[in-house]
Amino acid sequence: MISFYLFLTFEKLLMLLPKKFRKLIFIFIGFLAYKLDRRYTKVVRQNILFIYGDDVDEKFIQKITKYSFKLLSLNFLHTLESNYYSIEEISKKITFINEEVVKKAQEANRPIVFITSHYGAWELGGAMISALLEPVMIVYKPMKNKYFEKYLLESRKKWRMKYVQRRGATKGLLKQLKSGGAIALLIDTNVGKKDGIVVEFLGKEVTQIKTTAFFARKFDAAIIPVLIHTKDDTNYTIEFSDEIIPPKSDNSEADILASVKMQTDWLSKEILKEPEPWFWLHRRFKTDYPQIYED
Numbered sequence: 154m155i156s157f158y159l160f161l162t163f164e165k166l167l168m169l170l171p172k173k174f175r176k177l178i179f180i181f182i183g184f185l186a187y188k189l190d191r192r193y194t195k196v197v198r199q200n201i202l203f204i205y206g207d208d209v210d211e212k213f214i215q216k217i218t219k220y221s222f223k224l225l226s227l228n229f230l231h232t233l234e235s236n237y238y239s240i241e242e243i244s245k246k247i248t249f250i251n252e253e254v255v256k257k258a259q260e261a262n263r264p265i266v267f268i269t270s271h272y273g274a275w276e277l278g279g280a281m282i283s284a285l286l287e288p289v290m291i292v293y294k295p296m297k298n299k300y301f302e303k304y305l306l307e308s309r310k311k312w313r314m315k316y317v318q319r320r321g322a323t324k325g326l327l328k329q330l331k332s333g334g335a336i337a338l339l340i341d342t343n344v345g346k347k348d349g350i351v352v353e354f355l356g357k358e359v360t361q362i363k364t365t366a367f368f369a370r371k372f373d374a375a376i377i378p379v380l381i382h383t384k385d386d387t388n389y390t391i392e393f394s395d396e397i398i399p400p401k402s403d404n405s406e407a408d409i410l411a412s413v414k415m416q417t418d419w420l421s422k423e424i425l426k427e428p429e430p431w432f433w434l435h436r437r438f439k440t441d442y443p444q445i446y447e448d
Contacts, residue, residue: 176227179226235277235311243277254375254395255393265374269340271341273381279291282391344440350410361413366416
């Protein structure tokens with residue numbers, strides 16, 4: 154409890170500073186983490202070597218690693234600032250691309266499964282989609298500190314977000330889609346073998362989340378891929394790709410497999426096209442290739 158109140162004091166003092174200065178502080182925090190955190194700089198290297206091979210350029214590894222820490226720090230800053238700025242103020246820095254695909258699903262009264270990734274300013278991206286285009290339900294992992302958990306969940310209500318705990322999330326997500334609503338799911342996380350299906354992701358055979366495909370099939374929901382991009386960490390572009398339309402036959406298992414493949418093909422292509430904004434800090438391949446993270 155004391156740590157939480159200290160955090161609130163820090164937050165209030167921080168928000169008294171000019172916005173540009175706050176940003177520089179968090180960029181510096183990210184830089185310090187990059188220099189000092191050996192554990193996760195190693196994880197980034199392990200992931201990159203696994204995907205690109207041992208001949209990858211060292212400058213490329215360092216560039217990705219440095220930006221990964223910066224990205225994490227700025228995502229936290231966005232969360233703090235969201236409590237102090239209005240939707241209108243933040244939206245001035247946001248541009249949508251191909252939002253017509255969302256409007257088409259809305260006009261057809263179809264539920265929507267937004268698929269996305271820990272890519273770029275993902276916290277900001279989810280908030281702005283929910284606030285400006287379509288309210289979404291997200292899944293969250295409970296925190297040990299319940300004060301911080303309440304703080305984060307309350308901050309998301311402003312963006313018209315609904316949320317459901319990871320454990321037992323299926324019931325809430327099904328209810329949201331059944332009512333014609335939208336959900337947003339990250340499809341790049343490590344998945345246990347009993348909860349996923351094996352497909353190719355970033356050129357590797359991995360266990361992949363399949364609930365997105367199952368939900369979309371059950372409710373005829375539109376699967377809409379979306380990522381957020383930036384060139385200056387100030388102005389952001391939220392880009393929707395065209396709806397993923399998987400086959401629908403009497404063979405549900407084959408159709409779900411095809412749907413998941415289409416989803417990972419999209420994300421793999423986007424990450425390999427511009428790898429720097431992906432969150433290389435997490436052990437994405439731990440279930441299928443635990444050996445790559447061994448000391």
